[in-house]
Amino acid sequence: MTKIATGGHPDLKMVNPAAAAIDIGSTMHMAAVNPEACETPVRAFGTFTQDLHDLADWLKPCGVTSVAMESTGVYWIPAFEVLEARGFDVTLVNARYAKNVPGRKTDVSDAGWLRQLHSYGLLRGSFRPEAEIATLSAYLRQRERLVEYAAAHIQHMQKALMEMNLQLHHVVSDITRATGMRIIRAIVAGERDPEVLAVFRDIRCHSSIEVIKAALVGNDRDEHIFALSQSLDLYDFYQAKIEGCDRKLEAAVAGLTVKAPGDVAALPKARIKRKQVNAPSFDVRAALYGVLGTDLTQIHGLGPSLALKLVAECGADLLAWKSAKHFTSWLCLARGNKISGGKLLSSRTRRSSSRAAALLRVAATTIGRSDTALGAFYPRLSFRIGKQKAVTATARKIAVLFYNAVRFGMTYRDPGAVAYEERHRSRVLANLQRRAKTLGFALAPLPNTEAVS
Template sequence: MDRNRTVAGLDVHKDSIYLCIMGHDEAIIFEKTYGVLTPDLRQMCNDMTARGVTEAAMESTAVYWVPVWNELCGSMELKLVNPYFIKQLPGRKSDIKDAQWIAECLLKNLIRGSFVPETIVQDMRKLNRRIMDLNEDLTYNTNKLDAALQRCGFRLSNYVSRIKGKSYQSVLSCIIDGERDPGKLIAKVHGRTINKHGRQTIMAAVTGCFSDTDIIIFRQTKAVIDLIEAQMAECQKELTALCGKHFPQQYRRLQTIPGVKERAATAIIAETGVDMKMFATAASLVGWCGLKPRNDVSNGRYKSRKVTHGNRYLREILIEIAWVASRTRNCFFSNFSYVQTTVKKKSRMKIQVAIARKILVAIWHMLSKEQDFIDIYLKRLEQQRLLEEQLKSFESKMA
């Protein structure tokens, strides 16, 4: 143990921070409780630097650790710790003892810091997670609007593929503008839908009883949906601009993966960054994301094989990519999905998780080695084609 080492443990709460500074001989040098306002944080930083603190650790308590981290990161080495890994044994517990325990674990090198990306990636994370939150709001309000229309006898959503589709939205706009005639409303529906279900069925589906109150609700809900879509577009535009400015090569490289376009590439960079040094292996990144099946075996019996907890934002976007990649023709992921689900009769949902894990492993290698995606399936097809051409050439010469 370094005899010149002075460390600090911070127990962070919503309205208070408990500080414990500990020396190399595990002697407590300083203890104090601080507030969470910016002047309090600056005073705490000054007190820590005045006492020679070079390392500090804190638990990742909700979002309350973020301003503390931002205030201290320029003055000392910081570690953000998952509370799960430094839980004390039950017994005498207090906030001061928690701070002491964190400092003691840090002093004895028992703490492994969590991944905290650089400032620009943190800003990109804010935009990416804002888009995901807005997308949840969009789904909620879209379903509420359809439910309000269903109460009025409007059943077009039963016969179209998407509520956000052109036919549904065109008919909705006409209803909000005051149109009630089913003959005019059906003119806004795509001909393929009419041919598939029959004109009389679709005409009955767009016939409803709408009061003035219903129209007000429709108009207001649609305005909320339009506002959410505008905000999502604004966030995505800014996120794409940041990727293009700071990580242009990685942004282009990720889009060589089947199923990855602008939205997915920006989300991946926002959640993982581009520096893979924090993840020693691809398995470390997979475990951090939460796509690694847990190992829970007792007496030779598997109790659980569910995936672990991790970065749910990255996991969500990877599962979406997996669904698209499994439907992309002539690529490794679609071939893998076909073999596993059709030939081996495995669960389609589980296979999507497996594909998401394979995509994340590919991302780790691409960002670590600065290489584009290489599709093994296409490479094998090309090798097979070349062998067939060589065989035909050899046979023609022998003839």
């Protein structure tokens, strides 16, 4: 019996013979090119900058025009940037795609197998935002880390106050607001008299001076004052770093490509006038409006900070997705479609670590308490299928609105909860009438009976 070799894949057509691939590692990158272009088609390179340039110098004579690499941690970023700057078409590939394609991955190196898949056109590139969006995203993520570090020192200040039995957090809503910070700074400066400390109360504080004075009677042990002082210094340090990050963010937003040049309508009236906690110090809403030509905060659930984070994660044009369905599928917010033998096996949404999807879910959870169309949609669905699925479905609706606003400049106007309820009632009634007609009956309203939605 003659053994048939199947490793060559004769039924597949090579669409990209000038393809190369790199297996990314922390200390070594393994690169593979077409065996017909070089005597040594697989070579190892280091991860130093000069090694990356040597890699590019080796790929050029081999006639390589396109390079595929897996998104391994953060190790791929230097190689990606160097090769892209040298003129190569670099494709960032999800490792799951390479593993799901059948082949002898155990018999050949990862780089050679990845190159073969890329040459046959079997790999699909992951979404990689433009350079200006990537810069904006880097500043935003750095700012989020600084906010987390500052939050830890807020807890340290509160712990020191509790050890001194100063119940400040019980009489003010936030110790980092005007009243709390004035009192804490006075304590660190050496003031101990509760009557003097209570005078630092801001006029907007709900607690009276007498209540604040009673809460500030405690002990002044030196070790607790020392801990409070150091925590305050560290909190102020991170606040200064956050302010510096805000200046970089403001410049990055101003540097984005303006989507709507020319005369733009005046900025609509803000839905929410209250400033969000930990929001950037510049007018994010006006800055995004100048770039996009539409006010994303008119979509309920999207505040200025959350809208900025979504733009930083998805881009300012969303041209990478053909439609809103493609966009929600990329976010793993659309229903699955696992079919075999003509039977639907599962419609569950795929698991995802997308930061944009997480942000949209946050928006969905906050919108359920609002008197809006989306606010009426969420509790109805939550009662029927559960809160988790209702959050995903509401997040998908917000994602569609976000896509249409950014891609096509749609201006969102909320129809209101009453309009949604009436539309839902009309839809249910139409379905009941259709079912009754198929069974040979006709529906008629009951006299003097209130309708139940």
